Amino acid sequence: MIHLDHVTKEFAPKRGLFDVSFTVEPGMVFGFIGPNGAGKSTAIRQLMGLIQADTGRATIGGFDCWNQSEEVKRLVGYLPGEINLPGDFTGEQVLQLMQKLHHSSPQRQQELLNRFPFETKTKIRKMSKGMKQKLALVGCFMKDAPVYLLDEPTSGLDPLMQEHFLDLIDIERQRGKAILMSSHHFPEMEKSCDRAALIKEGRIIVEADIHELVRSSRKQYTIEFGLEAEAEQFALQIGSQRLQKQVSFVTGHELTLNQIIHLLTAYDVRTIQSSADDLEHVFLHYYGEEESS
Structure with a gap:
């Protein structure tokens, strides 16, 4: 039409x-x-x-x-x-x-x-x-x-x-x-x-x-560990940043979420938080990619 x-x-x-x-x-x-x-x-x-x-x-x-x-x-x-x-x-x-x-x-x-x-x-x-x-x-x-x-x-x-x-x-x-x-x-x-x-x-x-746009976007997760030493070890393992007992990372690059979950079985994990899975994150994701390319 x-x-x-x-x-x-x-x-x-x-x-x-x-x-x-x-x-x-x-x-x-x-x-x-x-x-x-x-x-x-x-x-x-x-x-x-x-x-x-x-x-x-x-x-x-x-x-x-x-x-x-x-x-x-x-x-x-x-x-x-x-x-x-x-x-x-x-x-x-x-x-x-x-x-x-x-x-x-x-x-x-x-x-x-x-x-x-x-x-x-x-x-x-x-x-x-x-x-x-x-x-x-x-x-x-x-x-x-x-x-x-x-x-x-x-x-x-x-x-x-x-x-x-x-x-x-x-x-x-x-x-x-x-x-x-x-x-x-x-x-x-x-x-x-x-x-x-x-x-x-x-x-x-x-x-x-x-909905495919939203599902295909990279998601950010923040994990809180029981010990700061564990957070430091995990951050080094996945090449991410650490803030005290918390490690934040984005899926969709080197590691998938399933791979991350497999690694976490060796640690004392207290909480896992994910970013809102919405269209604004998709927008920022694609525009960020365009500007960095």
Whole structure:
């Protein structure tokens, strides 16, 4: 449904998109992860037909995103990273305008307002960041489109509203929607995405099933020994650092976890602690590897 095929759009060296390809099928949530300036928003603008690729092709529903942008926009619910709405409009006026433009259902709008409640009679210029984000989310999803392009969708939302957003994403996935979402909020991406791509300086450095990404990351462990001498001996044995009775190490290099466990049977081990096995560690792991290579 969403397809980027070897797309390049260069603004400056290491700024833009460089030979980027990925596909998002119906019923899939695809996460785009990377720091500011990595190219996430550029890819989404490419799909919206807001910028033209130097080379390659972007399509949604089989329509060319640049040459057939009108057809593409009919299929897409778009949430930009920066919410710019007329300051003297009220939230109610903005939603009325969107309802007319998209011929959306009043019932759908009310369901979304129940999920993301805010004072609709407040003028945009008086709204907080969170209120503007809720307004934008309601406006985006009330279109009930087959495709959603979401750029930092939970920016400014409190934890409760973030959970409501994740519930909505799960519902839309089950309804067969194709969703591309960029975000810096790692727990949100891990909970909601089926696949993810890590992008740096305009290039995808890894793309995989979200759970495979997490499982394949190196894990850090800290072991506390009964005696400091044992900790020192074990640290020398595996070539790691020691702090008093504790030794920390990372699996995935010279020794596997099974090998470490076998070695530990000869020692008086008091505790073993592992680092959180989450997407943020994967992100730091891959970016660390890229910077050291």
